[in-house]
Amino acid sequence: MxxxxxxxxxxxxxxxxxxxxxxxxxxxxxxxxxxxxxxxxxxxxxxxxxxxxxxxxxxxxxxxxxxxxxxxxxxxxxxxxxxxxxxxxxxxxxxxxxxxxxxxxxxxxxxxxxxxxxxxxxxxxxxxxxxxxxxxxxxxxxxxxxxxxxxxxxxxxxxxxxxxxxxxxxxxxxxxxxxxxxxxxxxxxxxxxxxxxxxxxxxxxxxxxxxxxxxxxxxxxxxFTFPRNKSQVKLSPVDINRSVNGVRTIEEEMTVNQAKMVLGYRTYTGFDDLLHCPLLVYSGVLGGFPHSKLFMKVREEASLAYYIHTRLEKHKGLMVIAAGINAADYEKAREIINCQLEDMIEGRISTAELENTKRGLVNQLLSRQDSPTQLISFHLDGVVGSKIYTFEELIAGIEAVEINEIQEVAGRIMLDTAYLLKPRGSEVINHGN
Amino acid sequence: MEINYRLIENKALQESLYHYRINPGMDLYILPRADYRKKYAIFSTRFGSIDNSFRVEPEEEITTLPDGVAHFLEHKLFEDEQGNVFDRFAALGASANAFTSFTQTTYLFSCTANFEQNLTELLNFVQEPYFTEETVRKEQGIIGQEIKMYEDHPHWRVFFNLLESLYREHPVRNDIAGTVESISKITPDLLYRCYNTFYHPTNMAVFIVGDLDPAIVAAQVEANFSARGYKHMGAIVRRYPEEPKEIMQEKAVQKLVVSEPVFYLGFKDIVVDKLSGRDVMHREILMELVLDTLFGTSEKLYNDLYKADLIDEGFGFEYAAESTYGYTMIGGETKDPDQLYDRIMSEIKNAQKNGISEEQFERHRRKILGSYIRKFDSLEFIANNFLAYKFRDTNLFELPGVLNEVSREEALALIEENLNSERHAVSLVLPSE
CATH class of the missing domain: 3.30.830.10 (Metalloenzyme, LuxS/M16 peptidase-like)
Structure with a gap:
């Protein structure tokens, strides 16, 4: 259908x-x-x-x-x-x-x-x-x-x-x-x-x-008969080009048990960008799924987190990496994350990582068609982004993504802000890299 | 050869469900759903966090578990000798997951391609345990972070603090994931012991929903099970401590970083554990009607409390009915827990004295019917709830029939019997800074 x-x-x-x-x-x-x-x-x-x-x-x-x-x-x-x-x-x-x-x-x-x-x-x-x-x-x-x-x-x-x-x-x-x-x-x-x-x-x-x-x-x-003006307000385009001048680091203390790390990146890739699909795949390979690099390295191999994932703000062209960790493991987690980002830039992405991510993204897109609210939010995204993709177009776009395009996206991505919410009195151990 | 089945029809929902009995005695349910892209399958065992003391007939030996084993086992089934199970689902484009409740553990996937292979993967990984010292140790770190995450979650804490106050002995008072200390006692041997008991097909069930041919799917499941040569297993005898009628304590208070106090009021149900099958559903629907009539958004109390700034939109209630315990909870965030407590208690007294009107009762009955039908848009809702009811020896599809047969007189009697002020407790999370 x-x-x-x-x-x-x-x-x-x-x-x-x-x-x-x-x-x-x-x-x-x-x-x-x-x-x-x-x-x-x-x-x-x-x-x-x-x-x-x-x-x-x-x-x-x-x-x-x-x-x-x-x-x-x-x-x-x-x-x-x-x-x-x-x-x-x-x-x-x-x-x-x-x-x-x-x-x-x-x-x-x-x-x-x-x-x-x-x-x-x-x-x-x-x-x-x-x-x-x-x-x-x-x-x-x-x-x-x-x-x-x-x-x-x-x-x-x-x-x-x-x-x-x-x-x-x-x-x-x-x-x-x-x-x-x-x-x-x-x-x-x-x-x-x-x-x-x-x-x-x-x-x-x-x-x-x-x-x-x-x-x-x-x-x-x-x-719906309420009167409206013939001409409607013109909405402004989103600004995705803000430059990064050095990483901003913010640490906040609170009486909590678990530290929350949120790293904010700029991707310089908007909703209507030709690299929109490569960005979706980039984020997926890095941290969108249980098979993704961050989940495998930070959770499954190093046991540092229960949750760690990436999330895109597709319209503003932002990506975040979020995780719940022990404050003492912060530097260790950052090091592992940086290695994964480096692998993305270098194109060290296995065929399985690439193909599984594409399949996962396609599965998510097709599944959205089984929910009225998801069908609406999918279309709404297109309206906001001034580019209406059909499901078929996005799926074809995702399936066609090549590693060099992912590298091109990776080359654009800049860390802007590193935020850490940490338990009161906790020490962030610096491993002295 | 086609396997025999029983057709369960539901007129209100216009659904036909196929029920198969798979050797050596496992229930399989298949619900064809035309037009859906997604196929959703769950494989559940009746093993939850409360099942921490048991024996298997005819053995005399009783196994007693530290808290959190069912949940720990759930995590560990995702790893086997070939590696990470998530990777195999990922390669097939499926999204896999699992969850553990008080009474059951459920493994699931949803997919829009490769259904047959995904189903094989689900059936295989759940039936092929692999636990080693090393993998157990690694998981202790991950689950430790999961526990810490929940420790910072005000609504989770207020919920368990209330169960700890209502119950003296019953393991429903313990967190599903256990504690960092309790999970440190988990060993591979212990996991195998639980696995070999609770993961026998006679204690499990499968539910599959999507655009599928039931006969083909049933044959696949049958073939998978018959190849494994299951031996007969004696009945599982679950042992629960004698729970007194009395509550543990009237009030629990914890401090966390919150903007306003979180207040839950709870009532202990001392009748439900003597009921079974359809009677449990009957009681559950009546309680839903009672609570909605007393505290719902269309009633005077909710609107008075909202105008008085004693509640916000998050105010709510639930009634849970299981075979060995039951409770009612009412509450939300409030600036004045004492006043909110007084208002709720006096509303209950008022209803006990003055009853509820025919108009109210019928209106809420109508609402529950419509909400029930709406939920059938979600394949996950259908499958998850069908098996949850099945493990309580009832049938989700009977809900409209039961809803139709309950009476206002029964509801009135239940307000008297089950919202009894002798068996209530309050749980509070207060702002710490």
């Missing part, structure tokens, strides 16, 4: 991406509002989905909305704020079981689309602004969320490394912003921001399920 979306534009300019498939037992809706990531608007953006979810004109409080969803057989509404490259994306999702398993004769599409459009486009207003109580309540919750990043030490270490590394770039902004960004926001200001976004930002609506195309188009056209 093919996973090609059929694309329509609603009269107000919202783009509808429909995938009609009998494969799933669900109907999945996903709505995304695209913007640039900027410190002036980061907190406003983060607040919006939370405030909208608290209540709308039709379902004026959270309890009423949740009861409505329960009566739609436990349909699940989710809201999120995503950071992808230097984009900031407000996300709404609504997933429900398909009617054919419930004997409901096709009402669920109409009902769930109506709930989503009510939440996104028809908010609860007081005196021409958002409900003050909801705004204050959600400001407080988001401030708590920002502080709570600390609770997951691996995520905290990752965020700390990237925010230090990109401190003077848009990408360095945390997706929820800073606590002080919330100080001056009120219901009026947030509502003005909302009107502007709804009117001027690109909006994509994904619909996936066993559905009739004409019916979906009719249903969403009738539901």
């Amino acid at each position: 093919s996973e090609a979306y059929s694309i329509h534009y609603l009269p107000n300019g919202i783009r509808l991406l429909l995938l009609a498939t009998k494969k799933f037992k669900t109907i999945s809706l996903g709505l995304f509002v695209h913007q640039d990531l900027k410190s002036e608007t980061v907190a406003l953006n983060a607040l919006l989905p939370s405030v909208l979810e608290q209540g709308c004109r039709k379902y004026p409080d959270y309890l009423t909305l949740q009861r409505k969803l329960e009566n739609l057989y436990g349909s699940e509404l989710s809201t999120d704020i995503l950071k992808s490259g230097e984009r900031h994306i407000i996300a709404f999702g609504l997933e429900s079981a398909h009617d054919r398993f419930l004997g409901e004769n096709g009402r669920l599409l109409k009902d769930t689309v109506s709930v989503l459009s009510a939440v996104v486009g028809d908010p609860l207003l007081n005196d021409g602004a958002f409900h003050k109580g909801y705004v204050n309540q959600e400001k407080n919750q988001l401030v708590k969320d920002i502080k709570a990043l600390l609770n997951d030490k691996a995520a905290y270490a990752m965020e700390r490394c990237l925010s230090e590394m990109c401190a003077d770039e848009q990408f360095g902004i945390y997706k929820l912003g800073r606590i002080e960004n919330y100080n001056n926001i009120d219901a009026d200001m947030l509502y003005r921001h909302y009107r502007e976004l709804l009117s001027e930002s690109p909006i994509d609506l994904y619909v996936i399920g066993d559905l009739d195309e004409a019916e979906v188009l009719n249903t969403v056209t009738e539901a």
Whole structure:
């Protein structure tokens, strides 16, 4: 089967991406509002989905909305704020079981689309602004969320490394912003921001399920009627060219048992770069799988870590290596990692490493087609990166990667920031290389 | 020759499951799923962290294990004389993994190519143990890091501290991975002893789901097992200590680096260990309905607590029902654990006095049905949960039927019996800095 979306534009300019498939037992809706990531608007953006979810004109409080969803057989509404490259994306999702398993004769599409459009486009207003109580309540919750990043030490270490590394770039902004960004926001200001976004930002609506195309188009056209400007804001391209002037080293102490190491690299390879596929293979050979160099050397041979892996930020062209280790093993782990990076530059990659990585990447890509949320996020990546790859194109691209292309990628990669979160009072032993 | 099977049909889900009995007495389940790219297979043994004292009939000798053996064995099966098992799956483009719970160990792969070879690989590596002094020693370092990672995980710690408080003797109170000290006692002999007991086919099961022909797959599994000449093994007698009704302690407190206190309230179930089969599922569904009706997002308490800033979106609950233990947990992050405790306890008292309405009960029943159907988009969910229920002598496919038959009167009785204030404890993780 093919996973090609059929694309329509609603009269107000919202783009509808429909995938009609009998494969799933669900109907999945996903709505995304695209913007640039900027410190002036980061907190406003983060607040919006939370405030909208608290209540709308039709379902004026959270309890009423949740009861409505329960009566739609436990349909699940989710809201999120995503950071992808230097984009900031407000996300709404609504997933429900398909009617054919419930004997409901096709009402669920109409009902769930109506709930989503009510939440996104028809908010609860007081005196021409958002409900003050909801705004204050959600400001407080988001401030708590920002502080709570600390609770997951691996995520905290990752965020700390990237925010230090990109401190003077848009990408360095945390997706929820800073606590002080919330100080001056009120219901009026947030509502003005909302009107502007709804009117001027690109909006994509994904619909996936066993559905009739004409019916979906009719249903969403009738539901999403809020007026929008003819011209939409032009979003900025991501900056991937920041140069590295010496490695920044950051060590932080905390009362923890395990040290978390995060090494931040610049790859100078963007999403639409000709070397995009070689970069995917590079990261995979180095640390994307249990057969990868880092896992084999640092975990299986040296027993230094339980987890060690690479991760790409494909839009910003960054790669991180993350591991949980004993602080005393830090230098030893760094030495082993450096040897692996050296092997990548020299092209010391076995046929098995190369072929297994390609197969693993292809397997991941094909597997994404079995999940509605993964199908959506795959396409969303293309929208953000201004280059829509089909699954087939990426697979062919990965399969064609040669070692000299991986070396070419390896030659670009520069370590920018080495971050270590370590137990209080622990000594990092220097092996005196 | 085609092997006999029993067809298990489910109308609500529109699924047909093939059940085979493979010599010498292992259950194999195959669920064909058209259109899916991915094929997912799991091979599970009923051997989990709580099975740490046992004998095999007719022997009298009892084996007692240090904590963490089931999990340790899981790690060690991935290495054999030819090397690392992950590499072989990687060469076939599959993604392999494993996990250990209180009651079972599961080995798995998912793939989009080479299914037949991958299945052979899974069946072979799980049936061919290889433990040496050296490989055991190496794994102690890796698992030591895994244990340390969890020691810094506030929700993991608060969960186990609560089980330690609810239970006095039962091994569910011990961490699945054991401790650095307990795993230092593990030897190859001990692993072989456990392997030869719990990895006999009569104690295991296989579940496979994907776009497959059941007859061909069943023949492959049958051939793999029949070539191994398994001998009859006596019944495994698992020994669990006598668990008193009383809890261990009312409160556990630990300090970690967290932004806010983490609060879990738990109730010990003293009835579930006397039930079996469908009755366990019956009780489990009723408890899910009860908890959702008392503490769910569509009910007054959740919304009051959220507005009072006593909870955030992470507030939740679970009920676990196994054949030898059961517990309810409610909680999340809160600025005021004492006040949250009072509010939850008074809601339970209130429900015991005033009951729950027909409307509430039916709405939550509807929600659970829809959520259940939605989960069947995930092949992993189906396979993992099917075998978990199977090891409890129930059938995941019976859930809609059981959901349909439970009554509000039973739910009311359960609030009285199973959320009993005499058997509750509180676990707290408090900010250390």
